[in-house]
Amino acid sequence: MASDMTSRRVPWVALALSFLSPGVGHLYCGRIAKGLPLYFAWILVPLCSVVAALVPPSATVLMLLVLLPAVAVLTVYLYAAIDAWRLAYQIRSDYSLRDYNRAAIYWLLIVVQLVYSIGLIVGARVLVYEAYLIPASSMSPTILNGDRILARKLLPLDHFPERGDLIVFRNPTPSIADAFVKRVVAVAGDHIEIRGESLLINGKELERDRVPDESLKHLGNQLSGRVAFEVNSGHRYLVAYDDSSDGERAQGDFEATVPERHVFVLGDNRDRSRDSRYFGSIHVGDIFGYVDYIYWPSESWSRFGVANDRLP
């Protein structure tokens, strides 16, 4: 409601308020109907992330669902600032003060907006998707050193890891890394044997296929050793072994049975990975998420896309 008191609208104040929080500059200029949608634009980011996590789409659609809202919010932010400045410039004097034209309301909205926008980002990171920059080559040739991956955390309550899944889990070793990325090769109750380069699950050796040389071009300089396709419970993925057989292997022969509610994980770079052969099986409660996408590959953009072969 407009009062009898009039005041002038100062363009730089409208600009500063809008920079602090998009939409508040419009409130300062009396345009509440336009200001509120701008104020709540940040909701777009987690909303689209949740949609992407509930219906894991192709990599291109995922990028549209995750990147476009962020770009849209940035565009809204810049538009709101310019528009608020323009409005204040047009109004200048003889502006009838509204009930909400109070400094306390502006500051409250600014603080709430900063808290809620950061809260939404943290919430999306903790509950929906988390991005990781890979600093090692233990998952090469599937995930290379320098790749950026997205791990999905929003999962059904009854979800349980399957053989072949790529998981991010709590680092069980005293090293400084918070999390490790490995592949689940055996689940609870499985008996696993490693004999040289052979991997046996419940007494059955996993199949290995030769990889055509042209398929390895996208690995760039990070290709080392011999690479083969390994097939495990319907998943088909690349694994690498060192060329030398001079005893530098990560670990020799190994045998174990996976306990209840645990999974056995291995790095795809079998001779250069510290995994369940060192620190034992991983409790499912220590799993942070499931790697679905490589959204920023380090070597070649031809590797951009889905990392989990269950997705489209």
Next chain:
Amino acid sequence: MTDEPYERWLAECREVSPPATLEDQIMSQVAKLERQRREIWWLRLVQRIEHSRAARWAVCGGALAIGGFPFVFLAYVAQFVTF
């Protein structure tokens, strides 16, 4: 038609001479208001900012730095920037 009581009141008012200290009273009130205005620090600050182009740029730049923080945080969470 004239309003006699009103006319009489006006005539009485014209005959009364203002107190000698009236001018001083008014001037002291004006000075007091000005003093109060100067004591409000944020009002002084706003006035200074308004008169300096550099200060206006600084305020808008500071606001941009604070308001842009969620975007920097989003870029950090997405691993586009690392610290």
